[in-house]
Amino acid sequence: MSLSRRTAARSVRMLGVTAASAALALSAAGTALACDISEFSASAACDGAKGLITVTDKDPSGVPAEVTVFLENNGGDLRQVGAAQPVEGSKKGVTISFAEDWEPGAIYRIHVKAVKNEKVLVDLDIPGNLTTPSKSCKADDTSTPSTTPSSTPSDSTTTPPPAETATPSASDSASDSAAPAPSASNAPSAAVQESNLAETGAGSNTGLIVGIAAVLVAVGGGAVFFGMRRRGSSQR
Numbered sequence: 001m002s003l004s005r006r007t008a009a010r011s012v013r014m015l016g017v018t019a020a021s022a023a024l025a026l027s028a029a030g031t032a033l034a035c036d037i038s039e040f041s042a043s044a045a046c047d048g049a050k051g052l053i054t055v056t057d058k059d060p061s062g063v064p065a066e067v068t069v070f071l072e073n074n075g076g077d078l079r080q081v082g083a084a085q086p087v088e089g090s091k092k093g094v095t096i097s098f099a100e101d102w103e104p105g106a107i108y109r110i111h112v113k114a115v116k117n118e119k120v121l122v123d124l125d126i127p128g129n130l131t132t133p134s135k136s137c138k139a140d141d142t143s144t145p146s147t148t149p150s151s152t153p154s155d156s157t158t159t160p161p162p163a164e165t166a167t168p169s170a171s172d173s174a175s176d177s178a179a180p181a182p183s184a185s186n187a188p189s190a191a192v193q194e195s196n197l198a199e200t201g202a203g204s205n206t207g208l209i210v211g212i213a214a215v216l217v218a219v220g221g222g223a224v225f226f227g228m229r230r231r232g233s234s235q236r
Contacts, residue, residue: 035063035114035121039089042110042130044102046137051123053081053098053130055110057089063121064088066113071131081108102132114234175210 039059045052055067065088069081085096102108108130114122 035059035061035065035089035116037112037122037124037126040065040067040110040112040126042108043124044108044130045097046131049137051100051132051137053102053108053110054095054102055085055087055098055126056093056095057087057092057093059089059114060091062088062090063116064112065112065122067096068111068113069100070109070111071100072109077109101138102136103133104134104136106132108132111220 003024036059040057041052042056045054053069055069057065057067059065066084066086066088068084070077071079081100082098085098087094087096100108110126110130110154112122112124112126113120
């Protein structure tokens with residue numbers, strides 16, 4: 001009886017050790033499958049001239065998580081970038097993007113919160129934050145301003161300002177054609193006639209001269225008449 005009890009006790013102990021090791025293995029497997037902050041990463045990228053902040057979740061358990069991005073300034077949050085986005089990771093990785101026109105050398109804080117069965121598994125920031133590259137996305141789009149100035153000269157060439165200057169030339173030609181008409185009817189023709197009348201003696205002074213000559217003729221005739229009458233009376 002004592003041997004059987006000893007063997008039973010040994011078997012019970014072996015079963016207890018096996019159960020304990022199995023429990024430890026299950027707990028280790030559970031912690032290995034749990035979500036961890038090390039499975040999240042972030043980077044700054046460009047989509048053409050627009051900036052993006054991408055966050056990748058490589059959690060193989062696919063625990064639902066919420067990612068929030070903040071722009072930092074002197075160690076504090078300056079503003080939140082967009083709204084928080086949900087993500088469920090995979091072994092290959094699941095990526096979400098935040099539209100942000102980031103400046104070169106800017107610092108962003110990425111916060112991850114993962115909850116499963118009302119239990120918070122992760123509520124941390126990605127270590128080291130995120131520093132954007134030294135070259136912005138807008139630098140790749142420098143070719144566009146060169147096209148806009150080239151369009152402006154074409155617009156200036158389409159407008160025809162010389163056509164407007166041609167119309168005054170027509171009016172000037174009309175005024176030039178009308179100018180000789182007044183010159184034909186000018187007063188110099190009358191002045192020429194007056195000079196001709198002065199040369200022929202038909203002016204206003206000729207009448208005065210004729211009157212004086214008539215008076216002199218009358219006086220001379222009277223003097224001759226009286227002289228002849230005196231001579232006749234003396235001879236008688």
